[in-house]
Amino acid sequence: MLRKSFKLLLNEKLPLYTKFKGHLSTTSLVNEKWDLLTAVCLERKPVITQELNEIQKEYEELLAEVEFERSLKSDHELQHELELKQIEALKKGDSDDLDVNLKQTAQDFVDLCVEELTQFKKGSKITQDDKKNNDKSLNRKLDKHLVLLVNQKLGDQKHYLLPQGKREEGETLRQAADRVLKQCCGPNVKTQIYGNAPSGFYKYKYPKQIRNEKAVGAKVFIYFARHLEGQLPDKGVDYKWLDRQEMDKILPAEYKKSVGQLLIDE
Amino acid sequence: MSVYSLINNVARLSLQTSFSNTISRNVSTSTSLLFRATPCLMAEPLKKKKRLDPAIVRSREERKKKKIEKQIRRLEKNARQLKPIQECEVSLAILDDRSKRERNLPALSGEIVEKRILLEKKWALFKREQHLKDIQLIDRIGYSQQRAMDELRNESEELYQEALQIDFQLLPFSSQGPVETPPIKDYQPPDGDYQDISKVWQ
Numbered sequence: 434m435l436r437k438s439f440k441l442l443l444n445e446k447l448p449l450y451t452k453f454k455g456h457l458s459t460t461s462l463v464n465e466k467w468d469l470l471t472a473v474c475l476e477r478k479p480v481i482t483q484e485l486n487e488i489q490k491e492y493e494e495l496l497a498e499v500e501f502e503r504s505l506k507s508d509h510e511l512q513h514e515l516e517l518k519q520i521e522a523l524k525k526g527d528s529d530d531l532d533v534n535l536k537q538t539a540q541d542f543v544d545l546c547v548e549e550l551t552q553f554k555k556g557s558k559i560t561q562d563d564k565k566n567n568d569k570s571l572n573r574k575l576d577k578h579l580v581l582l583v584n585q586k587l588g589d590q591k592h593y594l595l596p597q598g599k600r601e602e603g604e605t606l607r608q609a610a611d612r613v614l615k616q617c618c619g620p621n622v623k624t625q626i627y628g629n630a631p632s633g634f635y636k637y638k639y640p641k642q643i644r645n646e647k648a649v650g651a652k653v654f655i656y657f658a659r660h661l662e663g664q665l666p667d668k669g670v671d672y673k674w675l676d677r678q679e680m681d682k683i684l685p686a687e688y689k690k691s692v693g694q695l696l697i698d699e
Numbered sequence: 700m701s702v703y704s705l706i707n708n709v710a711r712l713s714l715q716t717s718f719s720n721t722i723s724r725n726v727s728t729s730t731s732l733l734f735r736a737t738p739c740l741m742a743e744p745l746k747k748k749k750r751l752d753p754a755i756v757r758s759r760e761e762r763k764k765k766k767i768e769k770q771i772r773r774l775e776k777n778a779r780q781l782k783p784i785q786e787c788e789v790s791l792a793i794l795d796d797r798s799k800r801e802r803n804l805p806a807l808s809g810e811i812v813e814k815r816i817l818l819e820k821k822w823a824l825f826k827r828e829q830h831l832k833d834i835q836l837i838d839r840i841g842y843s844q845q846r847a848m849d850e851l852r853n854e855s856e857e858l859y860q861e862a863l864q865i866d867f868q869l870l871p872f873s874s875q876g877p878v879e880t881p882p883i884k885d886y887q888p889p890d891g892d893y894q895d896i897s898k899v900w901q
Contacts, residue, residue: 469854479877492822495815505800556881575881605861606851628869630862632840634847652854654847694843697836 468648471609472597475581477660481558483576513539568673577676583617584671593683610656622663632657633695635688
């Protein structure tokens with residue numbers, strides 16, 4: 434069984450690797466110049482945990498049952514049992530203990546606690562923005578990862594892509610990523626880029642009319658960043674916070690593959 | 700004969716003429732050391748040593764020995780007494796009426812036991828698949844980054860070296876969440892008094 438799974442792993446990996454090798458050889462054969470671009474994949478972590486699936490729920494129940502079976506009775510349970518016996522005795526009338534009715538019984542205590550719990554209102558898992566499907570809001574799809582996409586003009590077409598920008602002379606890629614993020618998000622948003630190394634890569638060729646000696650296409654180095662706090666400005670930028678499925682619908686096919694590779698699955 | 704007079708006697712044997720000079724130096728560059736000795740002044744005459752009764756001396760030493768032995772004994776006794784951990788130590792009251800606390804549940808039927816075993820197996824399979832997925836995921840992300848780095852190296856060695864640097868802003872790293880329900884905005888927790896009831900152990 435184990436061996437089979439490893440084979441599976443290898444099979445998954447092989448075609449990618451051979452494809453990658455093919456890429457390398459083409460670029461080394463022809464000495465083309467490429468524009469270097471930096472993009473930032475800004476992701477909001479889920480705020481709440483995802484709902485358990487069926488087997489997880491079943492197993493959770495089992496664990497609770499086993500824990501109950503192995504446990505010993507608590508003081509509270511003992512008191513409750515004792516009180517039940519006393520009430521029985523009172524009903525029969527062979528006890529004249531008057532104190533029983535005066536003190537708080539275990540059942541009373543439980544009732545009080547339950548009442549307090551029902552009065553407490555938990556934060557709702559489904560927010561207003563979920564109902565309106567406001568994809569500009571961070572307060573949506575709390576149990577999912579959300580990625581920032583910005584509407585950008587490439588050539589004469591507009592696409593929703595990760596915020597990207599050209600690297601300027603004398604800048605490292607990381608500095609470019611910082612700059613791009615700041616330009617896109619404004620001063621209110623706090624973010625953290627994970628490391629100096631890019632996490633993903635994508636390249637595309639310009640259409641033949643624009644292609645020149647300076648550059649035949651763009652190589653996009655994607656940095657991964659985590660959103661910490663703050664909202665983007667309302668005006669000036671056309672952006673969307675999307676989860677994985679929504680991103681799949683909106684991104685160009687090849688681009689989607691590159692971005693999907695550096696993100697964790699949901 | 701004092702040391703001083705002895706040195707003076709020996710000094711006469713020295714070949715160095717400067718020895719008898721009145722100029723005194725602390726450092727010598729020649730072979731013989733030029734130091735001067737003076738008789739000690741203003742010293743107190745030595746006291747006569749008191750003679751003690753050997754019996755008293757012996758008793759004193761014995762007392763000292765006993766004191767140390769007592770301390771050792773006390774330390775050894777305390778070594779076995781560990782600082783109690785309340786969470787680990789069950790109170791004696793509970794231990795005493797343990798039999799009262801038994802649940803005495805009826806034994807599980809064969810059907811339920813069977814169901815549980817099946818569920819355990821299903822769970823193990825589920826976790827295994829989850830783990831495999833995780834490995835593949837990590838592998839894929841690592842591959843993605845390696846590909847980016849390789850492409851970067853093809854373009855510029857300089858930028859590649861920059862990208863290899865450690866990001867010190869990232870360390871130390873901390874992360875919070877996710878939680879079960881979202882936080883309530885502007886929530887005022889009910890007031891209460893804080894009482895520290897933890898015991899102090901010396």
